[in-house]
Amino acid sequence: MVCRNKSLPSEGYRWRSHRKIITPAFHFKILESFIDVFEKNCSILIKKFEQEVGKNSFDVYPYVTLLALDIICETALGTEVYAQTNAHSEYVESVKDMCRIIMERTFNPFLQNDFIYKLSSIYRREKKALKILHNLTLSVLQTKRKRLLSNGSLANQDECLGIKKKLAFLDLLLQATVDGKPLSDTDLREEVDTFMFEGHDTTASAISFILYMLSKHKDVQEKIIQELNMIYADDTSRSCNHADLLQMKYLEAVIKETLRLYPSVPLFARQATEDIIYENTLIPCGTRLSIFAFGIMRDPDLFPEPEKFDPDRFLYKTRNVQFPYAYIPFSAGPRNCIGQKFAMLEMKATISKILRVYEILPAEPVHELLLSPETTLKSANGIHVKIEKRKYALGTKINAQTNRHSEYVKSVKFMCELLMLRVFTPYLHSEFLFQFSSLYQKEKKALKVLHSMTESIIQQRTDDLKTKSPLVNDEDGIGIKKKLAFLDLLLKSKLEGSNLSDREIREEVDTFMFEGHDTVSSAISFTIHCLSKNPHVQEKILEEIRSICGFDRNYSFSYTDLQNMKYLEATIKEGLRLYPSVPIYGRTFAEDIEFDGILYPKGTIAIIFAYGMARDEKIFSEPEKFDPDRFLNYNTTNQYPYAYLPFSAGPRNCIGQKYAMLEIKFTLAKFLLNYEVLPAIPEQQPILVTEATLKSANGVNIRIKRRNFMT
Ligand code: HEM
Structure with missing residues (x-):
């Protein structure tokens, strides 16, 4: 120089x-x-x-x-x-x-x-x-x-x-x-x-x-x-x-x-x-x-x-x-x-x-x-x-993991607990009585926090969509190029002429938020619990993950990597069979239906007990056994196509099942790459309770050990 x-x-x-x-x-x-x-x-x-x-x-x-x-x-x-x-x-x-x-x-x-x-x-x-x-x-x-x-x-x-x-x-x-x-x-x-x-x-x-x-x-x-x-x-x-x-x-x-x-x-x-x-x-x-x-x-x-x-x-x-x-x-x-x-x-x-x-x-x-x-x-x-x-269901980050005491995180938690309490407390079913309870005031406060966050983000994202060049780029043929938050898709459809109101958009986002986080956390927790008791399954998953990323503990899995994790997928399915995040749900008959010689009039509420069906030994042999292999070659065209319903079935099934599977796979793959899961001492059996989702009243306790990367 x-x-x-x-x-x-x-x-x-x-x-x-x-x-x-x-x-x-x-x-x-x-x-x-x-x-x-x-x-x-x-x-x-x-x-x-x-x-x-x-x-x-x-x-x-x-x-x-x-x-x-x-x-x-x-x-x-x-x-x-x-x-x-x-x-x-x-x-x-x-x-x-x-x-x-x-x-x-x-x-x-x-x-x-x-x-x-x-x-x-x-x-x-x-x-x-x-x-x-x-x-x-x-x-x-x-x-x-x-x-x-x-x-x-x-x-x-x-x-x-x-x-x-x-x-x-x-x-x-x-x-x-x-x-x-x-x-x-x-x-x-x-x-x-x-x-x-x-x-x-x-x-x-x-x-x-x-x-x-x-x-x-x-x-x-x-x-x-x-x-x-x-x-x-x-x-x-x-x-x-x-x-x-x-x-x-x-x-x-x-x-x-x-x-x-x-x-x-x-x-x-x-x-x-x-x-x-x-x-x-x-x-x-x-x-x-x-x-x-x-x-x-x-x-x-x-x-x-x-x-x-x-x-x-x-x-x-x-x-x-x-x-x-x-x-x-x-x-x-x-x-x-x-x-x-x-x-x-x-x-x-x-x-x-x-x-x-x-x-x-x-x-x-x-x-x-x-x-x-x-x-x-x-x-x-x-x-x-x-x-x-950089943007992150809302296109923004709330940092729940690192700031568990934020108003937003506390409000989400409160709303989940309240939902449960109302389901299981008959007098709170009545809107009239509920309004006189102190819980009603608390609900109003929590909803205010949640809605103001959603609304401010909706406002900000709408401004962005109006002022900046389009977020969507059709290059890859499916109409969505990069990480477009759910919210952006809804807003974009509104800007393109659909008659969604802001309130409807907010309600959709709230549904994503609630359906999308408690179910996934329940599935991850229970699958980890099953893994803690089944080291041979863990070993097989680790082998599968390492065939993709070697010993790189910071490896960032791509979509294709996740698609290729077939054994991990079978494990998650088996975890969801034993512990379905939504163990019970209902449908109201929209018309009279005759089934097995009995007439069920329009308006009848049918309860689907997904938890019970998935543990029926006529359908799954040795149903209490945690055995991912049964999902390796499982096909839904078998004798009982509606036997396995963790995501429900039919037109009102879970719209987020692919998203959930990716999120659970990604989390478990990262986690198992870095940690070995062991049973808690003393060993613990979850005490199952059905809140909005399946939970364990005594927590889901395990032990973990950092994996040694020198081997
Ligand atoms: C990416 C950043 C940088 C690169 C790739 C770089 C590269 C180099 C190289 C290759 C030489 C030797 C050139 C020769 O022998 O003729 C050099 C010398 C030198 N650099 Fe850097 N440099 C960088 C940043 C900096 C910065 C930030 C400073 C000061 C704050 C600095 C200060 C110096 C000085 C004083 C010498 C002469 C050293 C001597 O002759 O004793 N460099 N640099």
Whole structure:
């Protein structure tokens, strides 16, 4: 990089003493204090991205460059330049211009001659840009020097490092000495310039390529989201801290894999400082050697299937023992990138923050990169992606698992309990009497919480549907492309002319919410209970799961993976046979019906006892035995097609059965991959009660043991 050669001292002694000075500036305590700077500036980026939501394609690179510039100015100089909010300020324009000039000189042999260069108009541009850049650095420098002289220090002392919070790199350099003497203004300015250029263009290029790769690899993005969900379990909106960033192991692997394919510095140079014999060839002192990192990292001998984007290659193996210099996005040896830890933290903070708010999708039409090795690796036609706000039956997350005491979660629980109480308390059946009970007031309060949440989401989603481009994309032929919440489908049908009222929509959503959560949790709990007593079944499931995902405990199962889990499906069916979530339900005859010689008049209520039928030994031999195999070849065309009814049958059967099966499969597959289930001590038999769904009065108790992934 010309920039580096220009500003960094090339000779050994000077470089070494400077490197020694700047090394403490990258101490983890200092890096930790910069995380607030990353957070603050990423929040600006998140806001800026809003204008791109719903567009088919946009270039992320210009946004990310300004972000990286804001971050480096604040951390290196301790001064804000507001590049993101004022992208055309003199300072920002000068930085951009310097990058262009370096480029033009590098690729124009003519301009590499200093004499010719000084006669060119580019030289005059360079002088102008450098003047603006240096003026800022020098004026910050002078202010800081004055403060240092009058206070004796730039910040209050910290216990262990002599550094309090957020001291810019420049502050540290100002207090450093070489051979007992402080650094001159020119020395300091050169160091700061190096940071500024090395530290913003490289990270900007890396972050942009990472976003591009994520747009093309939905599965990878999902895995990162899972990792983030685990880290931010207690609060999804909180800012990140140093410990969070250190936990992002999968994201780190994604970053490393992107840097392998798209190293920010694709080529760098070294000069032999003595004669070297390499493979019987003499390389004389002074020879310039180019290291083509881009090529090395795509060598199939070093990285099998090198063109494949596979972050897993960095998950388990940290270093290629045979070829320790195979992976060199940050170079290697004493002159490697001193900022690599800083860069890794910055990239993790930025990508994780973006992904918590936006889903990254491929640009439309498809965008192919046109790589160009400028000062850093770039794409000549930009780095285009598409973004959507991340959304989660309502299209929003309520975080019940992590916030079980929220008003919403408490209200759902109360409404389930109330429903049961009313079913089993005859005097509460009467609406008239119920209205005089204290429960009625409580019901009103709970319903208010539930309805106001649903209504506000309905409002927000309607606005989104009206203002943004259509959410539905018919590309896959079934009319629904990506995660479209139930609510969106209803709203869309309303916008397209169906005469659903807001109230009807709300009632539909409420039905989904109630039918969709208690039934599934009952099924999962009882199936786990059965598994705790049947280790051989667990083993078979584990074998099936591992044939799909190996030993990757964070594996994100796709739809096809779930479809392929036939034995797990049989297990869930057997769990539902023994413990149907809805053990009993009713139908009212819409007309007179004669059955087995008896006339049942219209209006008769028939009770279907699904629980009893599924344990009838005429239908299921040894009915008390938990035996998933019976569902491996089970077909409903047998003698009793209506014997197995956990989801009911006929036109009013459960509309969510496929959804439920996917949810239960996904949950159990993830759970069993990570945990072994054992019977509780002392062993417990559930005391079955029929509330709105089948429950156990004494809970469903089990023990779990983390699986060992080394085997
Ligand atoms: C993804 C981000 C980054 C990548 C891929 C990267 C890569 C590199 C590479 C390959 C070199 C060596 C080049 C050569 O030998 O000619 C280097 C040097 C350097 N980098 Fe980075 N860099 C990144 C971010 C940063 C950041 C954020 C900073 C500062 C905050 C930084 C500061 C430096 C400095 C000061 C050097 C010169 C070190 C020396 O010569 O002693 N880099 N970088």
